[in-house]
Amino acid sequence: MTDLAFPPGIILILAGLLIPFIPAALRKGVILVAPIITLALVWMVPDGVSMRIDYLGYTLEPLEADALSRVFATVFSLMAFGGGLFALNQERALELGAAFIYAGSAVGVTLAGDLITVFVYWEIMAIGSTLVVWSGGTENARRAGLRYAAIHFLGGVILMAGIAGYIAQTGSVDFVAMQPETIATWLILAGFLINAGAPPLAAWLPDAYPEASWSGTVFLSAFTTKTAVYVLIRGFPGAEILIPIGLFMVFYGIIWAILENDMRRILAYSIVNQVGFMVTGIGIGSEMALNGAAAHAFAHIIYKALLLMSAGSVLFMTGKRKCTDLGGLFRTMPLTCICGTIGALAISAFPLTSGFIAKSLISDAAAKAHLEIVWYLLAAASAGVFLHAGIKFPWFVFFQKDSGMRPPDPPWNMRVSMILFSAACLFLGVYPDPLYAILPYPVDYVPYTGAHVVYQLQLLLFSGLAFFLLLGWLKRTETITLDFDWFWRGFGGLLAKEFNIRTGDAWNGIVRGVSHGTVRAVRGIYRHTGPDGVLAKTWPTGLMAFWTTVVLAATLVLALI
Known part of the structure; x- marks a missing residue:
């Protein structure tokens, strides 16, 4: 096969951007064809770096392949096809488009040769998967999606902090094997583990995935946690x-x-x-x-x-x-x-x-x-x-x-x-x-x-x-299970409510203090400058001349100094 220097995941991302805006009949064709094209392109990418981009003094490698990356890119492409076929009856075009953007960014992570490209695709995955959760169309899906986004954007912040520290320490953006020996690499590892569903934040997964639609959960099951597995194999x-x-x-x-x-x-x-x-x-x-x-x-x-x-x-x-x-x-x-x-x-x-x-x-x-x-x-x-x-x-x-x-x-x-x-x-x-x-x-x-x-x-x-x-x-039985997510769904809500009450009381106290202080200051100024104040009285001419002389003398002394 001919060698390729084009990121295959872009095909799925472009298809995802197109899906919400095309007729239903054409949409089904795109859903079935785009993953097959992506799979073919994955196997056309040669081993090694196929694309380089200079960015802010660093050389990015958005396309680098080897056996490990090809295993994951292959199964992600197959999953996009199978999930798309299963979801052909899904009427929410937004969900289908978001799912394909989600899948394409997962393929992008597996074929990224540098940490900055990994991070960009990582955050696109978070956005796409959040939209898939929200496409469940229920109030529970909306709330679960908000919690899901909060956890994953927190993970993204931690990952970005680790990447920035790693680049500062090594001067390199290459995504290579490392060990959790510095604060930067520990932060990178923590960012990866959040997406893997590791403790103590694992509850985001059973909290969010079941709230997606009958088809959305199928897509969600495949990409986030398994891209985390890929980057852990590659990085740690x-x-x-x-x-x-x-x-x-x-x-x-x-x-x-x-x-x-x-x-x-x-x-x-x-x-x-x-x-x-x-x-x-x-x-x-x-x-x-x-x-x-x-x-x-x-x-x-x-x-x-x-x-x-x-x-x-x-x-x-x-x-x-x-x-x-x-x-x-x-x-x-x-x-x-x-x-x-x-x-x-x-x-x-x-x-x-x-x-x-x-x-x-x-x-x-x-x-x-x-x-x-x-x-x-x-x-x-x-x-x-x-x-x-x-x-x-x-x-x-x-x-x-x-x-x-x-x-x-x-x-x-x-x-x-x-x-x-x-x-x-x-x-x-x-x-x-x-x-x-x-x-x-x-x-x-x-x-x-x-x-x-x-x-x-x-x-x-x-x-x-x-x-x-x-x-x-x-x-x-008709019961529910309580997981660690109770801390931000239950206890966290109570804590936020109490925080609002306490901060509200504190703010009201500050406003009252400032108001009372301002009133006292205005009254003090009025006492000195009002009609009966000492500064409003008529001073004798001699006294005025004396103070004028003092001021001029002080000015002269300061000028000489």
Whole structure:
């Protein structure tokens, strides 16, 4: 193929800017064609730097490719196509346009060779994704979007401060591997981790994503957290602090997903859980672990989108999103049920699915690095994933007691997109070589060994047994879960109200003090200059002459000095 020196992500961004202003029929063509063109262009970009721009004395590299960037740019392009196909029936053109700008900026991040370009695309992503959340069209979506924007713009400020400090220290804008050893690199790491959904601000994800529309959540699941995974692999491979952070994310996502009643919030917490596996692999830092993080991100984007397409189809056809309102839908939505189940098996790393051939790279890397505790925790987490996403989601949505609803499967385009992503999950699970071939490091790993398959089946089957034995306790009720976001949704509101009261009282006190002081000053001046004041009296001529002489003498003395 011919080498290319044009940023492929710009195609999706231009398409996103065009989509709201063109007729519906032409819009559908743009939605389907733009991602295919982008994918082709991604594979036309040669390795190395293909574009340089001089800016304020620095050389920017807005187009630089290697194996790692190509893995993420490829799956982002595929996701834009699958998400666009699923959303063809979406009437809100603003959401579709924002989603494509969001996807294009994610591709831009993966192909950026300098920190300034990364930051520019990073902030465009924040704007695009916020518009996708707001396109949910509800009051909850509006409020969630405001909170989402506040968190991500805070992260952008932190990231920009870190980049500025890093440039001041090194004199370079190149985006290369670093370690959190200075304040600047710690700030860069913090900015990346906010987008990854790391603690303590992880609650932005389950707070905002489920409030988007039935199609918007599909796009949101793919780009923000996985671009964060990409920049962490690129910028902080082997940073040991990422291991405990990743493990915290793994179990945090499991616990809250098990407690949750909203089907899309279950899957949103599951995103945090799955990204935790990737962050742990990045912290391990070996070639196998980094390959595992990249492969897991690739597979996760596909099967998580599939799960949210299944949930979005249920929401689109029923208008319901709580597990307590659903059940028995396998009768009339068989295709949606089958595709959702395939996604659930893939996220659980069931053999013959994409999750099995990707996630196991991270666990085996932990074993080879002699990180026994990490390996045991990841094994326990794998069982937890099967509990909350592998069984809980399809069981309560499709198989639990009959809800009485009889909706059909969704329109053709939604069915086709689910079939395509289901096929991808199964194809990569059966034949992982195409994925292994594009990973950043050579892969010397055989996932299908007897010991590995038996171990994984034992883990999953006993996890499934535990689910059904504890089904009475796991049965969902009409409750809500409180997360760290309560601090800015509940406590933060009370704090802001109290702050307004206190500052209002203080301001009123200042106004009263200034007013009283001004009145006293005016009265004092009036006493001296008013009709009866000492300055208003008629002075004798001799006294006036004396003071005039004094003033002239003082002036003369000052002039001589």
